[in-house]
Amino acid sequence: MQKEIDVTIIDTMAHDIQKGVPILLKDGFHETNSLQEGAIMKLRNTAGKFVGKGYVGRQNKGIGWLLTKNEKEVINTDFFKKKITAAIAHRADYYQNTDTTAFRVFNGEGDGIGGLTIDYFDGFYLISWYSEGIYSFKNMVLEALEVAVPYKGIYEKKRFDTKGQYLEDDDFVQGERGEFPLIVKENGQNFAIYLNDGAMVGVFLDQRDVRNTIRQTYATGKNVLNTFSYTGAFSVFAAAGGAAKTTSVDLAKRSLPKTTEQFEVNGIDVAQQDIIVMDVFDYFKYAKRKELTFDVVILDPPSFARSKKYTFSSAKDYTNLLKDALAITEKNGVIVASTNNATFGMKKFKSFVEKAFTDSNRRFTIEKEFSLPSDFKTSPHFKEGNYLKVLFIRVK
Structure with a gap:
């Protein structure tokens, strides 16, 4: 479990967080150089009042994402299990549709965790990590996904700067390896999908x-x-x-x-x-x-x-x-x-x-x-x- 650190933010961002804004923009912090990727921040306004917990994961102008406004909620495997299980339940109709076997299971901040997406391709799951910060929670996310749903295999894409250290074993993570092209359906039409061949899999x-x-x-x-x-x-x-x-x-x-x-x-x-x-x-x-x-x-x-x-x-x-x-x-x-x-x-x-x-x-x-x-x-x-x-x- 990542260590929590207290971070004071400017009041305009504190107000945004209270309204439900999930992104933590750089200009909402007094300084960001000391914030390490993956750190859990207990965000406080200038009066010292707790406003939310987020993680450090740099994307464009964002320093990270809000995870919860509950001070007592612990960011651990159970937290990810809860979010991913709820997301899967939201897509129940998709799982039951035999004419469409490729869809998004988890959509970042829309499902409560910015910087993370999970797509489903006929029994295989593709996890996309958008920062080093969210990638540091990899084991928790994998354990949560294993508990939430059965799967054939899991692949991943690191969609952040890896300084040339990206290509790792064709993006395969665990389970069984797919045979590619994997043929999935969308409204009855077929798509040839490659989860093991770079950033683009074959369809948006x-x-x-x-x-x-x-x-x-x-x-x-x-x-x-x-x-x-x-x-x-x-x-x-x-x-x-x-x-x-x-x-x-x-x-x-x-x-x-x-x-x-x-x-x-x-x-x-x-x-x-x-x-x-x-x-x-x-x-x-x-x-x-x-x-x-x-x-x-x-x-x-x-x-x-x-x-x-x-x-x-x-x-x-x-x-x-x-x-x-x-x-x-x-x-x-x-x-x-x-x-x-x-x-x-x-x-x-x-x-x-x-x-x-x-x-x-x-x-x-x-x-x-x-x-x-x-x-x-x-x-x-x-x-x-x-x-x-x-x-x-x-x-x-």
Whole structure:
């Protein structure tokens, strides 16, 4: 059990903690250099009154996360058992759904422990650690998970700076090793998953509802362009929904074999689809030059990306990205605009859309909006945690 230390914080952060804000920001402390990763802090206001317990785990501007406002609650294996068991109970419906065998079991601060996520892949669990601090509780988390639920095997990803000491035995932790690709289901479609091959496993689970909506409502008979396509998950759902054709574009060379594999495990004829390894911005120019147009254009860029020729920041450049997409979208077509940038909210995101259409002298209506699905539980006191913003935009 980690030793507890008394830490005095500034009163504005003390007030935030009392309201339920889970993140402990650097500017809420008088000094942070002496705080060691994984230390349990008994947080006190300037009057010396206890306001909460948290742990030190540095992420971006955060020094750590609040764990409890109960001074008597001990941060031990039982604490983690309680949190993880409650999180699993919250996902009971997912466990019983044979059409979806991949989902999030524990979502950081939304389930009471910031810096920790756990995903389920058909009997296997993937733990992601976002700081050295939370990683110091590894044994407690593993013991809690063992007690809470049966499993085939457990894998992990260290999503913090390990100073080059990351690759440890293909991320396997315990139980049985998986045979990869592991085939999981999402709303009846298949995904090939690799828990043992670097940071990316093959699909982003937070887009489940968006993919299903494309398949159910927007794909039939349509010509679909999927940009920043990664492993082609949106394209798979569009093709399964009866799209006339899909075009998947991504700069990464791995996107070709990975997307091919995703089509193949769903029994979709790859020869009928286009998979293009190219910078998306170059592809927009190419499509415009060739007078190519699409009924549905999917935009799901990373928050920040850099290629040899371009630097993209969703906070600064999404409006221009939309303009590029508009230029090759059919009249009455649909743009699926998505961002996972946590630094701005839906209102700001909609302002990017408004400006892009105004500048292009086009009209639009927003038909559907999405944020995170229900397994990605969030805290109402930490808006940045509900990072996903997706708009289905009808081009007039």
